[in-house]
Amino acid sequence: MAAHDHGVRAEAARRRTFAVISHPDAGKSTLTEALALHASAITEAGAVHGKGDRRGVTSDWLAMERERGISITSAALRFEYAGMVFNLLDTPGHADFSEDTYRVLAAVDGVVMLLDAAKGLEPQTLKLFDVCRHRRLPVITFVNKWDRPGREPLELLDEIEQRIGLRPTPLTWPVGVAGDFHGVLDRRRGGFVRYTRTPGGATRAAEQLVSAEQAEAEHDTAFAVAREELDLVAATCGDFDPDSYAAGASTPVLFGAALPNFGVRQLLDTVVELAPAPAPRPDAAGATRRLDAPFAGLVFKVQANMDPAHRDRIAFVRVCSGRFERGMVVTHSATGRPFATKYAQQIFGQDRAVLDTAFPGDIVGLVNAGSLRVGDALYDGPAVRYPPIPSFAPEHFATVTARDSSRYKQFRRGVEQLDSEGVVQVLRSEQRGDHAPVLAAVGPMQFEVATHRLEHEFRAPVRLDRLGFSLARATDVAGAEALRTTSDVEVFTRGDGALLALFPTKWRLLSLQRHHPDIRLDPLVAGTE
Numbered sequence: 320m321a322a323h324d325h326g327v328r329a330e331a332a333r334r335r336t337f338a339v340i341s342h343p344d345a346g347k348s349t350l351t352e353a354l355a356l357h358a359s360a361i362t363e364a365g366a367v368h369g370k371g372d373r374r375g376v377t378s379d380w381l382a383m384e385r386e387r388g389i390s391i392t393s394a395a396l397r398f399e400y401a402g403m404v405f406n407l408l409d410t411p412g413h414a415d416f417s418e419d420t421y422r423v424l425a426a427v428d429g430v431v432m433l434l435d436a437a438k439g440l441e442p443q444t445l446k447l448f449d450v451c452r453h454r455r456l457p458v459i460t461f462v463n464k465w466d467r468p469g470r471e472p473l474e475l476l477d478e479i480e481q482r483i484g485l486r487p488t489p490l491t492w493p494v495g496v497a498g499d500f501h502g503v504l505d506r507r508r509g510g511f512v513r514y515t516r517t518p519g520g521a522t523r524a525a526e527q528l529v530s531a532e533q534a535e536a537e538h539d540t541a542f543a544v545a546r547e548e549l550d551l552v553a554a555t556c557g558d559f560d561p562d563s564y565a566a567g568a569s570t571p572v573l574f575g576a577a578l579p580n581f582g583v584r585q586l587l588d589t590v591v592e593l594a595p596a597p598a599p600r601p602d603a604a605g606a607t608r609r610l611d612a613p614f615a616g617l618v619f620k621v622q623a624n625m626d627p628a629h630r631d632r633i634a635f636v637r638v639c640s641g642r643f644e645r646g647m648v649v650t651h652s653a654t655g656r657p658f659a660t661k662y663a664q665q666i667f668g669q670d671r672a673v674l675d676t677a678f679p680g681d682i683v684g685l686v687n688a689g690s691l692r693v694g695d696a697l698y699d700g701p702a703v704r705y706p707p708i709p710s711f712a713p714e715h716f717a718t719v720t721a722r723d724s725s726r727y728k729q730f731r732r733g734v735e736q737l738d739s740e741g742v743v744q745v746l747r748s749e750q751r752g753d754h755a756p757v758l759a760a761v762g763p764m765q766f767e768v769a770t771h772r773l774e775h776e777f778r779a780p781v782r783l784d785r786l787g788f789s790l791a792r793a794t795d796v797a798g799a800e801a802l803r804t805t806s807d808v809e810v811f812t813r814g815d816g817a818l819l820a821l822f823p824t825k826w827r828l829l830s831l832q833r834h835h836p837d838i839r840l841d842p843l844v845a846g847t848e
Contacts, residue, residue, distance in 0.1 A: 327611040327642050327678060331597045334680030335590050336406040336637070338423050340451070341433035342441035346463045350433060350577040351396060351409045357583050358400035395635060395682040397665050401591050406682050418711040418741065418761050419620070422693055424450055425708050426619040426637035428680065429594040431586070432460045432570070436469030436497045439478050448483050451567075457595060458485065458570045461586050466576035469497030473548060476556065476572065486569040488559040489552055491585055493574040494538055494545045501538050502526075503574055503582060504545055507559070510534075511542070514581045526584065564593065597680035600639045603704040610679050613700030614641035614649060618691050619708065621740045623776070632736070633666060634688035636697060639705075643677040652696035652704050660697075662686035693741050710813075712843035713744055713759035716786040716821060717766060719773075720755050726779045727754070733777030738814045743769045746811035746819060757786065757811060759819075788821035790828065792840040801838050805831070 339347045396407045408427055410420040424430070430451050434440065451458055462475060476487040491503035494511060502513040511534035515525040535542045563569040571589060575582020599607035600617075608615055620635040645663040650656070665674045666684040677683050685691065694708045721730035734756055738745035743766070744759040751757065760766055766783060774780045788809070794802070799810040799818050807827065810820045820840060822828040832840060 325611075327640075330404075330642075330678035331610045331680060333402065334404050334406065334597050334678065335429075335594045336408070336427050336597060336680040336682070337429040337431060337590065337594055338408040338410050338420075338427045339431045339433055340410055340420065340424075340444065340447040342435065342438070342443040345433045345435045345438070345441075345444075346577045347433055348409060350431075350461070350463065350583070351407060353577045353580050353583045354405075354407060354587060355396055355398055356580065357587055358398045358405065395666065395684075397682065400587055403591050404681070405587075405590070406680055408682070420447060421450055421711065422619050422708055422741065424454055424456065426617065426635075426682070427456065428597055429590075430456045430458045431590070432458050434460060434462050434475065434479075436462050436464045436475070436574075437467065439470060439475050440482050445483065455567055457564050457567055459586070459589055459594065460485075460487065460570045460572045461582070462572065462574045463577050465493050465497050465500045465574050466579055466581060467498050471496075472574065473551070476552070479570065479572070485567075486556060486563065487572045488556050488564075488569050489549075489572040489574075490559060490589060491573045491575075491582065492545055492549045492552070494534065495541045499541070500576060500581060501541060502534075503585070504549060505585070506549065512585070513537075514579070516579045516581075526581075559593075561593065565595065597639075600705065603706050608640045608701075608703055610640055612640045613698070614643050614647070615639050615696060615698040615703045616643065616649075616683065617705050618688075618693055618695040618697070621688070621691060621693055623736050623740060631686050632689055633664075634685045634691040635666075636683045636685060638677050638679050638681045638683060640679055641699065643681070643683055645673070645675045647699065649697045649699050650702065651690060652698065652702065653692065654690065656690075658688075658690070658697060660685060692739055710741070710744060710815070710817075710843065711761045713761060713791055714789055715760045715763050715766065716746075716788045717758050717760075717783045718751065718755045718786065719758050719769070719781050719783055722780045722782055729777045730773065730779040730781065733773045733779050736777075737769050737772065742772070745814050746821075748809065748811045750809070758783075759791065759813075786821075787823050789824060791819045791821050791843060792828065793843060794818050794820045794841075795839045798839045801835065 339350055341347050396409065398405050408423050410423050432444065432448065434444070460479065472493060476489070479485055479487045490506055492506065493500060493503055495501040502511055504511055510528050511531060513527045513529055559571050560569060564571060571593060573582055573586055573589060575586065577583065597610065599609055601607050616636040616638045618634050618636050621632065623632040646661050648657050648659050651658045662685065663674045664671045664684045664686060674683055696703050696705050719734065721727050734745055737743055746757040746759050747753065758766060758769060770781055770783055794810060795818060798820065802808050802810050802820055807823050808820060808831065810818055813819055828840065
């Protein structure tokens with residue numbers, strides 16, 4: 320048994336499970352593919368052109384993603400590099416899908432924060448960083464698009480420190496202003512790394528380590544400026560401190576450009592060296608289950624019809640402890656029933672491969688897992704439940720009805736599917752009935768995804784009618800009864816059983832709270848205060 324335990328711990332130590340977060344258009348999907356390209360997980364990057372005419376990157380599978388050049392769903396990519404196993408979770412960048420990103424962040428051990436060299440910290444990046452802080456995830460920062468015109472590097476560092484309170488400690492420093500990128504100075508290893516662009520960035524960029532003397536001779540002014548800036552950085556930011564990084568007080572910073580693959584290898588090496596390996600995870604009671612305990616995993620994402628040819632439903636499970644072996648029969652925490660894992664795969668976009676064995680930190684795709692929902696645990700041996708993954712506070716509400724009453728069965732099945740995946744929150748009430756459930760969303764683009772999927776996957780075209788509510792609060796049975804006759808306020812039951820009271824404005828909520836302070840009206844995660 321000891322040998323087996325040691326094997327699980329050794330495999331866990333080789334894992335690096337992390338997400339890439341950023342504002343839309345900062346280049347997350349491009350960076351994801353550039354990292355895989357450097358690790359030889361793919362042979363040619365998909366993002367070889369600008370958003371308008373590029374062919375879809377491998378990780379973007381939904382038709383709407385390809386049409387708009389954005390990531391709506393998140394994808395999990397597994398590859399090996401430098402003796403390590405990377406589990407890289409790409410996330411939606413658009414603010415309307417921040418709830419999906421929140422679920423992904425429940426499954427990772429660290430984060431790469433991607434900044435646009437021209438735009439710096441943007442609103443969605445700030446919101447996602449707040450989630451990272453809440454989950455105590457250490458952050459590595461990659462300043463992207465240095466091959467295009469942008470801001471001064473010192474200005475970007477100052478923004479990181481002033482706006483999110485992280486002390487930046489650059490590991491590399493650009494030689495050449497944004498838009499005239501020659502390479503980077505490697506602060507810890509010394510020397511200058513020079514990059515040579517490849518056509519369209521479709522293959523790994525050539526890089527060469529040259530001496531400081533040679534770099535100075537080739538890039539006299541740019542090199543001198545970089546050295547001067549680096550001296551200033553050393554005096555103000557100091558050197559990288561692993562304890563400060565692990566505590567979430569500082570962030571190592573690297574500069575590069577994902578599209579031509581500049582600086583990507585340095586980022587991979589940094590993740591290998593600095594990003595945390597999987598650690599024992601606390602359960603709902605606060606106790607931790609050892610990494611080498613029997614298998615336990617957390618369902619953090621459910622997705623249907625990723626491959627139109629299969630029309631199946633996939634639950635993404637983060638292995639938290641033990642050894643997962645395809646075919647093992649485990650227990651489903653929500654029902655206490657056995658669950659067979661015969662159809663286990665690793666999945667990236669529409670690419671699939673059978674996964675026979677997995678260890679802590681790995682992501683397993685369980686196919687046709689109809690009974691699994693986000694937040695569920697699967698386990699072998701002693702029972703385990705993990706802390707629930709909260710739903711975000713919805714701010715947009717609409718009733719949805721089937722345009723064709725003869726398609727009601729397909730409509731109902733589709734709504735249930737979208738609810739179980741967390742594409743939207745589905746609210747119901749006796750007053751409105753099952754024929755007209757209310758869809759609740761963080762952002763309006765979620766409605767577009769929901770109606771598109773109902774029409775194209777379930778052949779159930781729908782009509783969407785917006786409602787005049789703008790915020791939700793959690794209540795209880797007594798609160799629901801007290802609010803039953805209140806004008807312009809409605810109470811609904813969400814799919815997970817929670818009771819939500821919907822209000823048209825913040826002022827209406829404040830007025831009600833002032834007159835009825837005894838009614839329970841609790842704010843939800845990421846809600847409007």
